[in-house]
Amino acid sequence: MAVLTRLSGLITALVVIFLIAPILVVVASAFSATGYMTFPPGSISTRWFAAFFANSDWLATLGITLVLSLLAAGFSLVLGFAAAFVIVRRPMRGLPAIEFLILLPLVFPHAALAIAILTVVSAFGLVGTFAGVLLAHVFVTLPYAYRPIVASLGKLDAAMEEAALSLGAHPWTTFRRITLPLVRPGLTTAFLFCFIISFDETTITLFLVGPSFTTLPIRIFSQLQDNASPMVAAISTVLIGFTVALVVIIKTVFGLELFVEPEHAR
Amino acid sequence: MASSLTRPDTARPYGAHGLPSDRREAAGQPALELQAVSRAFGTHVAVHGVSMSVAQGEFVTLLGPSGCGKTTILRMVAGFEQPSGGAIMVGGAPVAGVPPYRRPIGIVFQNLALFPHMSVEGNIAFGLEVMKLPKGEIRGRVDDALALIGLVGLGARRVHEISGGQRQRVALARALVTRPTVLLLDEPLGALDLKIRRQLQVELKRIQKQVGTTFVFVTHDQEEALTMSDRIAVMNGGRVEQIGTPQEIYDRPATPFVARFIGDTNLLQGRVVASAGRRATVALDDVAGAVEGEFGSDALGAGERVALAIRPENIRISARDGDGAGLHGRLEEAIYAGAHVRCRLRVAATEIIANVPAAPSSGTDLSLGRDFAIRWDPADCVVQAQP
Amino acid sequence: MRYDRRLLLLLALPGSVLALLVWGLVRLVWMSLTPKGAFGFGNYALFFARADYLAMLWRTIVVAGSTAIISLLLAYPTAYFISRMRRGRDLLLLMIILPWLVSLIVRTYGWIVLLGNRGIINGVLIASGLAETPTRMIFNTFGVMVGMVHVFCPFMIIAILTSFLHLDRSMEEASMSLGAGPFKTFARVILPLTMPGVTSGTLLVFLLATGAVVTPLMLGGVRDALIGSQIYREVIDAFDLPKAATLAVLLSVFALLFVVPLQQIERRVARHMNTTR
Ligand SMILES: Nc1ncnc2c1ncn2[C@@H]1O[C@H](COP(=O)(O)OP(=O)(O)OP(=O)(O)O)[C@@H](O)[C@H]1O
Numbered sequence: 001m002a003v004l005t006r007l008s009g010l011i012t013a014l015v016v017i018f019l020i021a022p023i024l025v026v027v028a029s030a031f032s033a034t035g036y037m038t039f040p041p042g043s044i045s046t047r048w049f050a051a052f053f054a055n056s057d058w059l060a061t062l063g064i065t066l067v068l069s070l071l072a073a074g075f076s077l078v079l080g081f082a083a084a085f086v087i088v089r090r091p092m093r094g095l096p097a098i099e100f101l102i103l104l105p106l107v108f109p110h111a112a113l114a115i116a117i118l119t120v121v122s123a124f125g126l127v128g129t130f131a132g133v134l135l136a137h138v139f140v141t142l143p144y145a146y147r148p149i150v151a152s153l154g155k156l157d158a159a160m161e162e163a164a165l166s167l168g169a170h171p172w173t174t175f176r177r178i179t180l181p182l183v184r185p186g187l188t189t190a191f192l193f194c195f196i197i198s199f200d201e202t203t204i205t206l207f208l209v210g211p212s213f214t215t216l217p218i219r220i221f222s223q224l225q226d227n228a229s230p231m232v233a234a235i236s237t238v239l240i241g242f243t244v245a246l247v248v249i250i251k252t253v254f255g256l257e258l259f260v261e262p263e264h265a266r
Numbered sequence: 267m268a269s270s271l272t273r274p275d276t277a278r279p280y281g282a283h284g285l286p287s288d289r290r291e292a293a294g295q296p297a298l299e300l301q302a303v304s305r306a307f308g309t310h311v312a313v314h315g316v317s318m319s320v321a322q323g324e325f326v327t328l329l330g331p332s333g334c335g336k337t338t339i340l341r342m343v344a345g346f347e348q349p350s351g352g353a354i355m356v357g358g359a360p361v362a363g364v365p366p367y368r369r370p371i372g373i374v375f376q377n378l379a380l381f382p383h384m385s386v387e388g389n390i391a392f393g394l395e396v397m398k399l400p401k402g403e404i405r406g407r408v409d410d411a412l413a414l415i416g417l418v419g420l421g422a423r424r425v426h427e428i429s430g431g432q433r434q435r436v437a438l439a440r441a442l443v444t445r446p447t448v449l450l451l452d453e454p455l456g457a458l459d460l461k462i463r464r465q466l467q468v469e470l471k472r473i474q475k476q477v478g479t480t481f482v483f484v485t486h487d488q489e490e491a492l493t494m495s496d497r498i499a500v501m502n503g504g505r506v507e508q509i510g511t512p513q514e515i516y517d518r519p520a521t522p523f524v525a526r527f528i529g530d531t532n533l534l535q536g537r538v539v540a541s542a543g544r545r546a547t548v549a550l551d552d553v554a555g556a557v558e559g560e561f562g563s564d565a566l567g568a569g570e571r572v573a574l575a576i577r578p579e580n581i582r583i584s585a586r587d588g589d590g591a592g593l594h595g596r597l598e599e600a601i602y603a604g605a606h607v608r609c610r611l612r613v614a615a616t617e618i619i620a621n622v623p624a625a626p627s628s629g630t631d632l633s634l635g636r637d638f639a640i641r642w643d644p645a646d647c648v649v650q651a652q653p
Numbered sequence: 654m655r656y657d658r659r660l661l662l663l664l665a666l667p668g669s670v671l672a673l674l675v676w677g678l679v680r681l682v683w684m685s686l687t688p689k690g691a692f693g694f695g696n697y698a699l700f701f702a703r704a705d706y707l708a709m710l711w712r713t714i715v716v717a718g719s720t721a722i723i724s725l726l727l728a729y730p731t732a733y734f735i736s737r738m739r740r741g742r743d744l745l746l747l748m749i750i751l752p753w754l755v756s757l758i759v760r761t762y763g764w765i766v767l768l769g770n771r772g773i774i775n776g777v778l779i780a781s782g783l784a785e786t787p788t789r790m791i792f793n794t795f796g797v798m799v800g801m802v803h804v805f806c807p808f809m810i811i812a813i814l815t816s817f818l819h820l821d822r823s824m825e826e827a828s829m830s831l832g833a834g835p836f837k838t839f840a841r842v843i844l845p846l847t848m849p850g851v852t853s854g855t856l857l858v859f860l861l862a863t864g865a866v867v868t869p870l871m872l873g874g875v876r877d878a879l880i881g882s883q884i885y886r887e888v889i890d891a892f893d894l895p896k897a898a899t900l901a902v903l904l905s906v907f908a909l910l911f912v913v914p915l916q917q918i919e920r921r922v923a924r925h926m927n928t929t930r
């Protein structure tokens with residue numbers, strides 16, 4: 001196998017460089033004095049970060065995006081849990097259709113999905129509002145909540161709950177003291193996953209923002225469309241920082257298998 | 267030992283769920299009673315009109331092959347399954363419609379189902395906490411329980427930080443601290459290796475004696491059933507074939523199934539030629555000559571088809587003595603098995619297994635190919651109606 | 654524990670959200686069928702009458718298909734290598750997962766910095782004397798492809814890696830011990846057993862790539878738009894929602910049209926695997 005291993009190792013190295021390069025370049029740009037990385041590189045500076053953190057307008061966008069993502073993740077967690085609980089615990093006809101709908105946004109071409117969601121959001125007059133974008137983000141993040149929760153509920157041994165009941169615990173107490181703690185890793189993963197997805201969501205949000213409400217990624221998009229402020233690289237780097245922090249948290253707490261396994265955990 | 271787990275002379279109140287404090291102690295009531303209990307899953311009948319009564323403090327074992335409905339019975343008693351017919355009484359009170367968490371029942375699950383996110387103490391205390399007992403009392407009862415199962419000092423361990431046998435004991439203690447009227451144990455020793463299993467059988471029995479709780483124990487290991495139980499219910503295909511003390515079950519199996527299931531047994535087919543009281547003379551199908559036995563249940567008249575069951579250890583063989591009367595067979599195999607030699611003898615078309623004491627003094631020459639006379643005490647040969 | 658029907662009440666919450674989603678999909682189709690208020694297939698007739706739209710549809714399929722194939726060619730060896738690593742697998746996995754989760758917009762921005770006319774690659778080329786004028790690498794289909802492969806390659810790696818992690822290493826060793834050389838082992842053992850990951854990954858990437866908006870918008874040229882970026886223009890620049898809806902419906906239909914045969918293959922592979930096991 002040595003030949004194949006060496007060949008695949010070489011390709012892996014190229015793939016990793018390919019995947020990392022544009023991200024490193026953004027970080028490098030953020031630290032350059034011009035805010036735009038050129039060759040040969042100029043001098044190093046943190047002035048664009050300083051500019052960003054002094055800019056209350058951008059900070060407000062960052063803040064509202066964080067709130068949005070936390071809420072979207074929270075809603076998706078609750079909805080995903082409710083659906084997963086019923087589907088795992090009381091399998092019956094019709095439920096696979098619900099599962100199909102939950103997972104649909106994972107595979108449906110996003111450009112088309114965006115228009116479908118846009119029609120819903122505009123029917124409620126919520127285009128360009130926080131609530132409209134929140135609703136869209138719940139659609140988009142729900143499958144990311146659902147899968148790890150289903151996986152952890154599926155792994156939960158029914159005898160655990162029965163043991164608690166036989167010891168005199170009311171079903172609600174059983175749920176609170178046995179079921180919830182045992183699926184907590186799945187819930188945490190679900191929440192963090194949804195948070196990342198929502199925080200970075202661009203494609204669908206693009207159709208839903210308006211003059212009075214926008215998210216951080218969309219604002220970066222608009223900046224790049226017009227004449228980019230040299231601050232954009234610094235802002236992007238802050239975004240990268242968030243993602244790195246979350247992924248590292250997940251890695252240390254649960255291990256990276258979580259990203260690979262959910263598909264097959266059932 | 268005045269452990270707080272031992273059955274109190276006066277019943278303790280079970281305040282938390284408003285259960286009547288005297289519900290299990292109504293004197294003379296069986297701890298558990300099944301009246302023609304059935305359970306069907308779709309068209310498949312898993313439990314078939316099972317009736318039995320378990321006295322307070324008794325250790326009753328449900329014994330039977332895989333799929334015979336043992337677990338289903340326990341789950342109906344616990345309230346996780348509803349009977350399709352019949353009634354279940356716990357401590358004299360019918361439990362139909364009572365949810366599992368209000369039944370005075372404890373369970374030890376086959377896989378133990380210890381809560382992995384709690385310590386040993388946390389597991390044991392769980393049932394007491396949900397009863398909302400005062401902290402001090404919980405502490406006391408948990409300590410007593412740890413002492414009872416010999417795990418003092420290990421209370422703070424996580425359940426994955428103790429051995430399989432210790433986990434087993436924790437599951438037992440967890441189910442006992444709430445002082446259930448009946449404790450259900452579903453093959454609790456199944457996953458353990460033989461040595462620890464033996465050790466725990468002894469310990470389980472000791473604990474049961476000490477606390478005096480009624481145990482309903484499930485196993486498909488007949489040796490375990492025979493050594494531990496006050497009474498055994500042998501099940502087959504959703505029915506109880508026989509209920510009795512281990513001695514009764516072993517010595518007087520009521521049906522061929524019981525005979526075959528409990529230990530090694532020689533089963534011979536034949537027809538009754540004469541009967542006198544319990545004593546029967548039977549002509550065997552495959553072999554010329556009549557043999558004697560005793561009816562296991564009701565006596566039958568001449569001409570009835572019967573099965574004869576004789577334990578290998580009750581068969582005596584001796585070098586054939588000239589006249590040729592009685593049963594005889596040729597030794598085909600002799601396997602040394604510790605205290606005895608297991609001999610396989612060919613008797614016309616059938617085989618008979620005899621366990622011959624291995625003591626050299628017995629003096630029997632067990633060379634293969636020799637002919638032996640085969641005898642038994644008629645009292646050791648159970649004659650059963652052949653369905 | 655068995656639960657009674659009351660448990661179904663729990664479905665009310667996710668159910669109502671999903672109902673909204675279904676409603677949206679229905680409205681999407683309805684909108685495409687009611688140009689200017691009256692029911693009709695005018696939007697569709699218009700689309701198929703325009704050669705440039707047909708070319709755009711075809712281009713979308715080709716770009717998405719190429720993205721899937723290039724991603725597959727890169728992802729398969731990578732997944733193989735990661736799955737065979739003993740030490741450092743986590744670190745390598747991190748290098749795949751991190752870019753996957755970094756915001757799409759940030760990554761696209763990175764490519765502009767790298768590939769732009771005044772970008773780093775052109776800078777290096779010119780400074781080293783290899784080129785005199787900058788090479789155009791973005792605002793064309795090349796740029797879109799680079800961006801798309803970058804976005805979707807991690808999806809593919811993870812789908813295939815899942816298959817590899819379920820493949821027992823001893824299979825490979827058993828095959829070799831039976832005298833099969835590395836290439837034969839690969840063709841007869843490894844590839845068939847990882848086929849489920851390959852087909853599901855390819856399907857996923859193809860479907861998602863047909864619906865890309867941001868990448869073609871930012872890295873593509875004006876003349877070689879894809880359906881995704883065109884949908885955006887129809888909504889944001891032209892305010893023509895019915896037309897956008899028509900494009901969206903056609904996009905979904907054609908994407909599915911290409912997916913169904915692939916799914917057939919996937920099913921056949923699955924059946925083949927079951928019978929040979
Ligand atoms: N929920 C269920 N649905 C359908 N059939 C069931 C269900 N539970 C049990 N059965 C069937 O009922 C029969 C008895 O099952 P049960 O679990 O009580 O057997 P058991 O005696 O405990 O066997 P084992 O020794 O293997 O544990 C089996 O044939 C089983 O397939």
Ligand SMILES: [Mg+2]
Pocket residue numbers: 336337338452
């Ligand atoms: Mg069982």
